[in-house]
Amino acid sequence: MKSLILSAIAVLLSANIATAEVKEYKIVIKDHLFIPAQTKIPAGQKVKLIIDNQDATPEEFESHDLNREKIISGNSKGIVFVGPLSEGSYKYFGEFNEATAQGVIIAE
């Protein structure tokens, strides 16, 4: 019951996301690397990261600094909204390939 109500609200609210104007940044995953490894975004603004996983394997975009966690299947894209952030650098990594998949968002 509770989840039913929630899913209804979810549908209602998800419509709002689409209408909000946010800057988009693309980050590619290739050979278990984030390209570019460094993305500069404006501080104090919500932005949209489009994570394009070009590897055949899934990856989990994870960041303790940004409080984000999202699985992106192989050969597909995932959207992660971040911010508004205060100035500073925020690390993220690919949980499934942590040794190589490292990146940072710089808000300035």
Added chain:
Amino acid sequence: MLATSIIIFREILEIAIILSVVMVAAKELEHRNRWVAIGLGAGILGSCLVAFFAQSISNAAEGMGQEFFNAMVLLAAAFVIGMTALWMSKHAKELTAHLRHVSNEVIQGNMPLYSIAIVIALAVLREGAEIVLFTHGMIASGKSISSILAGSAMGFTAGIIVGASMYFGLLKISTKHVFTVTTWLLIFLCAGMAATAAQYLASAGWFESLSYQLWNTSAIISDSSMVGKVLHALFGYTARPLAIQVAFYVVTLITLVVAMKIINYKPTSKTTGAAA
């Protein structure tokens, strides 16, 4: 292999902790193990389904499907855990009497049995889907099956050791207090899940005005540390909580505590021979 085992361990850890608390809480109920097994089975099956439909889930709701899905699973689990905690607080006396073998009465109500199965299934579902996706990816990328298997086995074993030591540790608590402790653990589990759900909802763009970080204790206990992970699973600890997470946490805690007080207001109505 080591990398694989660490990832598997991380995913298993939360399941193991939830499982151990729930199993101790339900220890005096008949057929507990059957319902635990049903929960595990349903969770594993569900994990495979979720992993299979991962892309469709992800693409739903303007690309925020995964966030909503996780939030809903967590809220559903939190709801059932909360109800179980309330049920336990109401029946603590009967449960304790049972534990002391003072009473042979069957503890009334099947509710906790269904709930433990549901809670376990939901806990497995969320983390299990990640394990399925991860291992499937490893196989797809041509890593040797034996190394994947060995790594997974190591991770599983480590997770089970943590869960088992928690389970037996909790069982050592004196008969008098064990259900009080587990009820409180369930209450904190519930609040922690609600807070994590709030994080996913915030990720999906909800509560924008409350999506700022309230504090940062990552210098003391980081989210990636072992202690941080255990505290996260048990109490919903996070080093950089958003305002909305703290709000969800506090509101859930207060709601449960108040509900518990209301439920148990009538001063000792029906004690079943637990004279001590």
